[in-house]
Amino acid sequence: MTLEALAIIGAAISLLIGSIFVLVGVIGLLKFNDPMTRLHAPTKVGTLGIGMLLLASILTAAASGDPSMHEFLIMAFLFVTAPVSAHFLAKVSIHTRECMTPPKPTDDEMWSTLDSPDHSNEEKPATK
């Protein structure tokens, strides 16, 4: 058993695990019926699923004698950008009232998404 064969087997296993997590993420996206719960599925795909696929890519590149560092960059960029997009999707669903209304913050007056002119006139009758 050479090191190269070990790397290929490792790559195959991580491809398999990565695909399972991507599949579960897609099932979650289709199954849940609320915009906020649906948002949980892509965050899972974006972390472990893509991480395992990139690990497979690192292993095959190393096995073929052409090691590559791009995967670490992809991972870093993904980890920085994925929470931002998830945050904006969450803000949109709060803003359009497509989900359960969140409770009041414990210290401040209200959430910054609801603190807008569009909401100020409808907020008052809703609290009564």
Added chain:
Amino acid sequence: MGRAFRWILPHPSLTLVLALVWILLQNEVSAGMVVFGIILGIVIPRITAIWWPGTPKGFRLGRMISYSMLVIRDIIVANIEVAWIVLTVPNDKLKPAWVSVPLDLKQPEAITVLAGTITLTPGTVSADLSNEGSCLLVHILHTDDPDAVRDEIKDRYERRLKEIFA
């Protein structure tokens, strides 16, 4: 001298990170690439300095690395838990919850890292910040006890971040 240095390098760590990213993008370490990376690392922070006046103070790199290891471990564990929830819990039995996490962190960078950590750990998504910035709204996929999740976020992540951004 100190002022001139600060004018050329408003964010020295950003300069290092940009140079490193450039070298990783090229996938080769040669003198030309290192020099070009350092030039980019000086020019980009200089151009964008007017939108970025403050510098985060007292950032501890060693603790940040051990924090990242902890977060990666938590991501793997939580992924398996959430995958199990997705596959086994039917929609009408799902108990999603909002929880409001009061923040002790004041620095915007620290709050950003905390919100990012919460979103990357499957099962919780940080959704909004209160208008004065003292609370974080977190959505939980499935829980029986939202307060326990809030305490875990405060104890596990926020306490460590307070030490990092001391």
